[in-house]
Amino acid sequence: xxxxxxxxxxxxxxxxxxxxxxxxxxxxxxxxxxxxxxxxxxxxxxxxxxxxxxxxxxxxxxxxxxxxxxxxxxxxxxxxxxxxxxxxxxxxxxxxxxxxxxxxxxxxxxxxxxxxxxxxxxxxxxxxxxxxxxxxxxxxxxxxxxxxxxxxxxxxxxxxxxxxxxxxxxxxxxxxxxxxxxxxxxxxxxxxxxxxxxxxxxxxxxxxxxxxxxxxxxxxxxxxxxxxxxxxxxxxxxxxxxxxxxxxxxxxxxxxxxxxxxxxxxxxxxxxxxxxxxxxxxxxxxxxxxxxxxxxxxxxxxxxxxxxxxxxxxxxxxxxxxxxxxxxxxxxxxxxxxxxxxxxxxxxxxxxxxxxxxxxxxxxxxxxxxxxxxxxxxxxxxxxxxxxxxxxxxxxxxxxxxxxxxxxxxxxx
Amino acid sequence: xxxxxxxxxxxxxxxxxxxxxxxxxxxxxxxxxxxxxxxxxxxxxxxxxxxxxxxxxxxxxxxxxxxxxxxxxxxxxxxxxxxxxxxxxxxxxxxxxxxxxxxxxxxxxxxxxxxxxxxxxx
Numbered sequence: 374x375x376x377x378x379x380x381x382x383x384x385x386x387x388x389x390x391x392x393x394x395x396x397x398x399x400x401x402x403x404x405x406x407x408x409x410x411x412x413x414x415x416x417x418x419x420x421x422x423x424x425x426x427x428x429x430x431x432x433x434x435x436x437x438x439x440x441x442x443x444x445x446x447x448x449x450x451x452x453x454x455x456x457x458x459x460x461x462x463x464x465x466x467x468x469x470x471x472x473x474x475x476x477x478x479x480x481x482x483x484x485x486x487x488x489x490x491x492x493x494x495x496x497x498x499x500x501x502x503x504x505x506x507x508x509x510x511x512x513x514x515x516x517x518x519x520x521x522x523x524x525x526x527x528x529x530x531x532x533x534x535x536x537x538x539x540x541x542x543x544x545x546x547x548x549x550x551x552x553x554x555x556x557x558x559x560x561x562x563x564x565x566x567x568x569x570x571x572x573x574x575x576x577x578x579x580x581x582x583x584x585x586x587x588x589x590x591x592x593x594x595x596x597x598x599x600x601x602x603x604x605x606x607x608x609x610x611x612x613x614x615x616x617x618x619x620x621x622x623x624x625x626x627x628x629x630x631x632x633x634x635x636x637x638x639x640x641x642x643x644x645x646x647x648x649x650x651x652x653x654x655x656x657x658x659x660x661x662x663x664x665x666x667x668x669x670x671x672x673x674x675x676x677x678x679x680x681x682x683x684x685x686x687x688x689x690x691x692x693x694x695x696x697x698x699x700x701x702x703x704x705x706x707x708x709x710x711x712x713x714x715x716x717x718x719x720x721x722x723x724x725x726x727x728x729x730x731x732x733x734x735x736x737x738x739x740x741x742x743x744x745x746x747x748x749x750x751x752x753x754x755x756x757x758x759x760x761x762x763x764x765x766x767x768x769x770x771x772x773x774x775x776x777x778x779x780x781x782x783x784x785x786x
Numbered sequence: 787x788x789x790x791x792x793x794x795x796x797x798x799x800x801x802x803x804x805x806x807x808x809x810x811x812x813x814x815x816x817x818x819x820x821x822x823x824x825x826x827x828x829x830x831x832x833x834x835x836x837x838x839x840x841x842x843x844x845x846x847x848x849x850x851x852x853x854x855x856x857x858x859x860x861x862x863x864x865x866x867x868x869x870x871x872x873x874x875x876x877x878x879x880x881x882x883x884x885x886x887x888x889x890x891x892x893x894x895x896x897x898x899x900x901x902x903x904x905x906x907x908x
Contacts, residue, residue: 522876522879522880522883523875523876523879524875524879527875736824736825736826737821737825737880760820762817763816763817763820763821764817764820764821764824765817766813766814766817766818766821767814767817767818767819767820767821767822767884768821768884769884770883770884770888772889775810775814775886776810779810779813779814779817782813783813
């Protein structure tokens with residue numbers, strides 16, 4: 374086979390793996406509850422595809438091919454464990470379930486169940502997002518570890534523990550009933566948005582991996598919306614991410630310097646993404662079930678309005694933050710509320726709100742110090758402003774933001 | 787729990803040793819130090835002079851070998867260390883990511899070995 378041909382097959386395998394990974398893992402694990410076995414079987418099948426497809430040509434239905442191959446490898450693995458007697462029912466179940474489906478081109482999409490399993494309340498919330506990234510998107514542990522700033526070994530162990538718990542802990546692969554759905558869905562949305570946030574921070578330095586992670590999160594939200602089209606908050610989270618995504622090109626100037634949102638050039642914002650976000654937000658509003666993500670998207674929609682009107686309605690933003698703080702309070706939202714109030718009603722009002730924050734809680738929270746420095750500077754309290762700038766600069770990870778704050782500090786003296 | 791951040795810097799970063807302190811890199815370090823102290827995690831540390839000033843000694847089969855320059859000939863060189871007092875590695879990695887050197891060179895995080903120290907110091 375020629376190098377070009379080889380490359381074509383490799384890319385076909387990658388494409389199927391990327392697009393079908395979650396569907397295949399979900400389907401392979403929905404009855405056995407054994408995510409690790411499903412993953413092993415699938416990666417086994419992908420390796421086989423790399424030799425079989427160039428030799429025999431691309432199968433007509435690559436997904437079904439992978440599924441059949443993975444199924445065989447699961448059955449082999451179970452046999453190999455020589456616990457045939459015990460696992461006979463499992464084997465039979467798998468055979469029954471697979472036989473009828475894999476031969477047709479369609480097999481049920483169980484990804485929604487998988488998403489709910491990954492964000493199950495019995496699983497450590499810190500592992501929800503990593504687990505989702507691994508099981509639904511097929512990202513490897515090392516890459517996930519980098520995004521979460523923990524060692525790859527530790528991340529690997531946490532993922533293994535979570536999978537063991539799912540397998541042995543009786544966690545059911547099911548879509549929660551109406552009563553439990555809102556709370557359970559919240560955890561899924563949080564996990565998706567966390568992936569986006571990490572991708573967003575990472576991509577600061579035009580880091581290719583980070584960029585992908587933000588895109589993967591949007592893709593996950595789209596999948597979720599397909600599966601749950603009636604849930605307003607799913608549209609909310611998608612709208613929120615699309616608004617942020619629309620500003621990607623405006624976040625840095627031509628020399629790579631950081632540009633804060635209120636100073637971005639709206640001409641650089643992506644109109645199609647903003648329109649799509651707007652549409653989702655409007656559709657969500659029809660359900661008359663406001664929630665955290667819709668409110669956050671609404672705030673971004675006010676910022677987007679500047680592209681049309683040339684001004685930011687800070688009063689509206691402050692109100693949205695106030696509502697947000699009522700339904701789901703956090704230090705971040707409190708700080709953002711203070712920033713909005715200072716724009717709407719004056720820096721002294723904003724500072725007064727910041728003063729009510731527990732100092733312990735913000736010792737390592739960069740946005741608090743950045744906003745505080747900015748407000749103190751506007752109020753002419755220069756030494757205090759410089760001290761706050763130092764705290765903010767020292768807590769900054771992104772070089773471009775650090776440079777931006779260093780510049781502001783220099784100009785304040 | 788105490789962690790050491792071993793700070794590896796490229797040649798460009800070492801140039802700031804000679805500046806008057808108004809450059810961005812030194813400014814970032816000043817702010818970083820302040821943030822560590824005020825967050826109550828700083829437990830010590832020092833910068834080192836540039837790698838050129840290093841002299842490395844080995845004794846092999848009773849013979850002394852003296853080498854000009856640092857132990858390892860790599861592009862990024864040890865430029866200093868900071869000791870942090872923190873509950874766990876997770877927090878230590880967060881502080882390491884904020885270190886101005888992380889964006890230029892590399893920051894290695896390692897737990898101190900108090901057990902080893904006890905055995906040696908008694």
